[in-house]
Amino acid sequence: MAERRAGAILLLAACLLLSWSGRLVPVAEAVWLTIPSSGTKCVSEEIQSNVVVLADYYIVDDEHAHLHTATISSRVTSPYGNNLHHNENVTHGQFAFTTSEAGNYLACFWIGGEHQEGAGLTIGLDWKIGIAAKDWESVAKKEKIQGVELELLKLEGAVQAIRDNLIYLKNR
DSSP states (O other): OHHHHHHHHHHHHHHHHHHHHHTOSOOOEEEEEEEOSSSOEEEEEEEOSSOEEEEEEEEOOGGGTTOTTOEEEEEEEOTTOOEEEEEEEESEEEEEEEOSSOEEEEEEEEEESSOOTTOOEEEEEEEEEGGGGSOHHHHHHHHTOOHHHHHHHHHHHHHHHHHHHHHHHHHO
């Protein structure tokens, strides 16, 4: 029994390592973007349908910290052009949604409000998709689990995400 369980754990760990190297599991990505003073900076991600997406964005530019007027605006659209999030003239924001169709989801940012002409602005974007967006602390409290058992549950979720992605790629 113990050998069988150890074998299952090794199999799950191997699948997880393979998925990280091949990007089969949706993961969290954090990036910094420099937004030009006039214009828009966009990022896109191809996402399957019925996937949870969470993101936080914020101004990280120290040069503009003294300027209370430095703000950003954002818009997130689905592959068919539906607006999922729109926010104007803020220093930070969040968006969350569950995808309804597969395809490229686009998040665009531009400088809002008054700003110095010619000076760009740097923002941080923490973008979480799928299994990375799951709140594992809440799961642990609800299921009353901790330690190795919680890690196994995370691995099980990652393996399920790999399976779902492989099925998606096969059908595609």
